[in-house]
Amino acid sequence: KPNEVMLERFIHDIKNISAEHHALFGPLDEPYHTILHLTDGGRGGLEHTNSQTSMVPRTSLQPGHVEDYRDLVSLFSHEYVHQWNVKRLRPKLFLDYDLQREVNTDLLWWFEGATSWIGDIMCLRSGAWSAEDYFADMKRKLKRHHTRSGSSCQALCEASHEAWIHLYRSHAYSRETQISYYLEGELTMFALDAELRKRSKGENGVCDLMKALYDKHNIHVEDPSKRGVQYNDIRKALTSLTGGRRLGSFLDDITKEAGNLDLSRAFSIFGLDYKPSDEPKRKQGTESVVWEQFAQGWLGVHVRSQGNKLKVTSHMQHSPVRDQLQVGDEIVAVDAIRVTNAEQLKSTLKGKVGSTARIMFARNSVMHDAVLDVALEPNYPTVSTSNGNRLWKSTIRSRQVDSA
Known part of the structure; x- marks a missing residue:
């Protein structure tokens, strides 16, 4: 009511x-x-x-x-x-x-x-x-x-x-x-x-x-x-x-x-x-802390949880993994950590900007393993x-x- x-x-x-x-x-x-x-x-x-x-x-x-x-x-x-x-x-x-x-x-x-x-x-x-x-x-x-x-x-x-x-x-x-x-x-x-x-x-x-x-x-x-x-x-x-x-x-x-x-x-x-918004901040904590350690890593894919599976539904603009991950792939784990939803995926990528992550994924029920570049989540222009x-x-x- x-x-x-x-x-x-x-x-x-x-x-x-x-x-x-x-x-x-x-x-x-x-x-x-x-x-x-x-x-x-x-x-x-x-x-x-x-x-x-x-x-x-x-x-x-x-x-x-x-x-x-x-x-x-x-x-x-x-x-x-x-x-x-x-x-x-x-x-x-x-x-x-x-x-x-x-x-x-x-x-x-x-x-x-x-x-x-x-x-x-x-x-x-x-x-x-x-x-x-x-x-x-x-x-x-x-x-x-x-x-x-x-x-x-x-x-x-x-x-x-x-x-x-x-x-x-x-x-x-x-x-x-x-x-x-x-x-x-x-x-x-x-x-x-x-x-x-x-x-x-x-x-x-x-x-x-x-x-x-x-x-x-x-x-x-x-x-x-x-x-x-x-x-x-x-x-x-x-x-x-x-x-x-x-x-x-x-x-x-x-x-x-x-x-x-x-x-x-x-x-x-x-x-x-x-x-672009003021976030992500370039530095956090003291001046000696490198901001990438806190920045959100980004693969540039849209994902959806289906049951207990996390599947790629599309690529975003400028996705760094366009040639490696396909629509329909199931992302199973990131650096040996199991992921089943979008929040878990974001968590495993945090602090890995500029480095790589080992992604385990399934394509047509066949397991694959790839080392992928992790980019900084784009800071697109917005309005205040x-x-x-x-x-x-x-x-x-x-x-x-x-x-x-």
Whole structure:
């Protein structure tokens, strides 16, 4: 059963989030219903025209589970955006579905990625999220972005188009060759928002782009030929906004080509710190102690415990053991110490940076033994809680006063 105080808090927060959405898009006439399924751990949401069914861990509505509650609020806001961006503003090809065949679109980066971007910004604008909440969530997303190498291989439009084929039929090397149009789409919209606000002096952002597209191309506009969008409609709407006139080629580069997302520039435009964290410290204890003795060693693999077995599920970017360990290998022991979960693996690698470790592993039930280099766990750039500059403040400023 949900905690009554947490449930009241959730009701209060979603009222404020809804008001923030209405301040941007205008209210809809139909009543809206939210159905929550509280689970042991599963999470996911499904949008409908005037409702959402969202599945969240029951801990989301229990005291002390800060991250779970943060995710619950984010999920609600994401599905709420879909009233406008998906259910009423759609890809043109989705206006009249042909249910006898696959109907592809190159625009899922917009319909899911931009939805994720605006959904979380609404959490911040409404006060349901604090600045600390927003940046904690952004740190998590940046870690996922940096440890997957697919962004150098696949463009957003391609990832969108191939969702039918690849997204729900993952393989051993999906993390290295594919991207999530949710995650990368959101980060790309962050970068687009920064460029647009810089050129418009804070007047316009991605939320204004979505509003312009909705007003002109939603499924209820009088002219049937205007209903639904294609890529060029998004591009044209962008270049028609104040500040967007020269951003058409920028949009092409970040959605149609791989590896062109410059997050460092985007964070800089907003006056936000984006750099490697202060951890791991270069030294611990006295000045004479060599810091590598305490640093976390790294093999650059994702692992999963299955039963009492620890198996490699994928390689991270810049993995030093890519040529030695394969996806599906079972890591049995490190320097003769048995390992059965990720924490044990991390523990056995601590203090071995710059040296080697003898790894015993099983491949197709055949035992192997190899001496592998242990690298320093990468210290990828991340973001810290910050007030940002006036452009960032224009992004997170509540619109409710404007619409009053």
